[in-house]
Amino acid sequence: MTVRVIVADPLTHRCDVLAVGIFSAPGRLEGIAAKVDQALGGHLVRTLQEERFAGELGKVLVVHTHGRLPAARVAAVGLGERESFTVDRLRLAAAALARATQERRLGRLAFPPLQHKDWEPAVVAATRTEGALLGTYAFTKYKKEKGGDINVELLAANRAEAAAVEAGRRRGQVVADAVNYARDLVNEPANVMTPEALAAEARKIGRGTKIKVQVWGPQDLKKRGMEVILAVGGASAHTPRFILIDYAPARPKRTVAIAGKGVTFDTGGVDIKTAEGMQTMKGDMAGAAAVLAVMRTLPLVAPPVRVTAAIAAVENAVGSRSMRPGDIVRAVNGAMIEIANTDAEGRLVLAEAVAHLAAGSPDEIIDLATLTGAARIALGPFAAAVMGSDQPLVDRLVAAAARAGERLVAFPLFEEYRRAMRSDVADLKNSSGRYGGAQKGGAFIGEFAGSVPWAHIDIAPVSFLETEEGTSVIQPKGASGYAVRTLLEYVTART
Secondary structure (H helix, E strand, O other): OEEEEEEOOOOOOOOOEEEEEEEOOOOOOOHHHHHHHHHOOOHHHHHHHHOOOOOOOOOEEEEEOOOOOOOOEEEEEEEEOHHHOOHHHHHHHHHHHHHHHHHOOOOEEEEOOOOOOOOOHHHHHHHHHHHHHHHOOOOOOOOOOOOOOOEEEEEEOOHHHHHHHHHHHHHHHHHHHHHHHHHHHHHOOOOOOOHHHHHHHHHHHHOOOOOEEEEEOHHHHHHOOOHHHHHHOOOOOOOOEEEEEEEOOOOOOOEEEEEEEEEEEEOOOOOOOOHHHHOOHHHHHHHHHHHHHHHHHHHHHOOOOEEEEEEEEEEEOOOOOOOOOOOEEEOOOOOEEEOOOOOOOHHHHHHHHHHHHHOOOOOEEEEEEOOOHHHHHHHHHHOEEEEEOOHHHHHHHHHHHHHHOOOEEEOOOOHHHHHHOEOOOOOEEOOOOOOOHHHHHHHHHHOOOOOOOEEEEEOOOOOEEOOOOOOOOOOOOEEOOOOHHHHHHHHHHOO
């Protein structure tokens, strides 16, 4: 799909579909919708009434113009209640229009300017571009039927406005491309997206940019004392990789470190999952995918912030070299860990990544992981959980998610959660029962951040959607690319 900016009058612009927004119970049409209805001799209003179109958010009604306008069709999209109209709703409306156009295999969808006293044209353009690209995403790499392509046109009233719209378009394109890149990585099957393949993706990020990428293999990990990652990945034919990525502008205002869980497939190990529980475990590397997507995008948005990333890429398989319950392994920071459950492997590899990043003394650490079923039970497929050692950092992440159109819900990290992860035979254990599981997993990881402000984002509830629940025109079934928008908003907005 392509998105471009055109200076044109919506009433004289030739296209397949001209978009107009309709609020719930409008009483009367206004703005471009009123002008279109007038040009159609009242046909738009009559059709809305006949079809009982009430402006419900995201609903689309396509009306043929029969030659009364250069646009062959008008697509009315519901915007919901006027009083609750937000940027998020504008994004969803754009996604609904783009998907409806794509499903009908129509070529050109035109968005007229939106007059809103609180939103600059660049904001409107970025939001519409993002919505259209996210809403038409589909993973079709392994299908003969690829689906229809569409062209989206953002109309501007004049050249001055077009410059602002183009700036917004570029921003929206960059963000949506990052999310869809993460979706692609997660949607790949585990026989393709191995630890080695994740490392290869990281190397691509460094080509032609000033981003530095290092990849450590099993021998490097052994030399550096990273026994935990080696233990988790010990039974797999696909050996572990530890990926380091560094974006360093000339005069950074601060350093943010991000860690991603990259378990490319999770059988559960000796504490094996059920067949049903393994169905979507190719997506257990969604945290790593989000981190790669963010790092890949930083040269394009150029924040004055240094961002260092660490990804622990492993496959948790079953075999003669599997770690076992009761085993004790030594982490890179010297902590001794009792393996209480081999299916609590994500926090183990993240512990190594967070400890490595903390040794570099960044200003803050954020880790990202599909960590716990407990978070999914608490939140359903509607939000991710966030917790940490530094409340201001947690609060900033929650605010960044809200601005980006995602949801983070702050969970408490009481001292009792930390105490629950103490072992009778080692410094820590990696599992401590079901209750409070999300916080216990987070507390375990937090032990490896030392004195550095740290936050943990558990994206397990929303990283991979298996049913219609939680899906929307922006969020299809399958991989979501969740938290990419949040992290990009966070590192670019707070300077």
